[in-house]
Amino acid sequence: MEHFEQESKPRLISIAEHGLLGSSFYWSRYADYSLTKEELLETGMMDDQVYVAPEIVPALTAVNAELQKRNWQLYLREGYRSPELYKLLYQKRVEKFGQAMTDKLMNIDDMPHASGHAVDVGIWDSHQEQEIRLRKPDDGPESLIYGFYQDANDLEGQRCQELQEYLVDLMQSHGFELGKKNEFFHFNYRSDNEDI
Numbered sequence: 001m002e003h004f005e006q007e008s009k010p011r012l013i014s015i016a017e018h019g020l021l022g023s024s025f026y027w028s029r030y031a032d033y034s035l036t037k038e039e040l041l042e043t044g045m046m047d048d049q050v051y052v053a054p055e056i057v058p059a060l061t062a063v064n065a066e067l068q069k070r071n072w073q074l075y076l077r078e079g080y081r082s083p084e085l086y087k088l089l090y091q092k093r094v095e096k097f098g099q100a101m102t103d104k105l106m107n108i109d110d111m112p113h114a115s116g117h118a119v120d121v122g123i124w125d126s127h128q129e130q131e132i133r134l135r136k137p138d139d140g141p142e143s144l145i146y147g148f149y150q151d152a153n154d155l156e157g158q159r160c161q162e163l164q165e166y167l168v169d170l171m172q173s174h175g176f177e178l179g180k181k182n183e184f185f186h187f188n189y190r191s192d193n194e195d196i
């Protein structure tokens with residue numbers, strides 16, 4: 001933690017303490033992004049837990065309760081991300097995907113996850129005990145952008161579009177909105193947005 005600028009860090013809590021499901025995306029998949037665990041630790045990451053600002057927990061809990069009516073749960077892949085991790089990810093992604101694609105998907109200017117009010121989410125199928133697929137795994141990074149499947153002709157693509165619309169509507173009705181990059185899974189808590 002000595003590498004970390006404490007004064008810029010928002011108050012954070014682990015979602016697991018509030019009965020919400022999730023695990024840190026980069027903690028489990030760092031090798032896919034040419035990251036090492038040491039590098040992650042240097043950016044202030046501590047473990048595989050997802051941390052968020054406590055103010056957004058009631059809204060996340062309400063979304064989760066709504067999903068549970070379908071035997072689903074909210075699955076959080078990322079909450080707080082330190083500015084140091086943002087910078088590191090940006091650099092690694094430019095190396096892997098190039099500048100244009102990185103800038104298309106990553107909001108390095110605003111760093112919304114550094115506020116603790118932004119989340120990357122998916123839908124967990126409690127019965128199947130796995131995440132529900134909201135995009136086709138073989139589609140490229142463009143498929144991370146909301147609307148990619150809006151003209152899909154195939155059933156799987158149409159299902160992805162339906163589920164994404166459902167998720168976006170559900171999050172929006174609980175105070176969240178899509179981010180500037182329009183990724184279907186990234187949401188900013190609205191009351192925070194005047195500051196950005």
Ligand SMILES: [Zn+2]
Pocket residue numbers: 078113118119120185186187
């Ligand atoms: Zn995000």
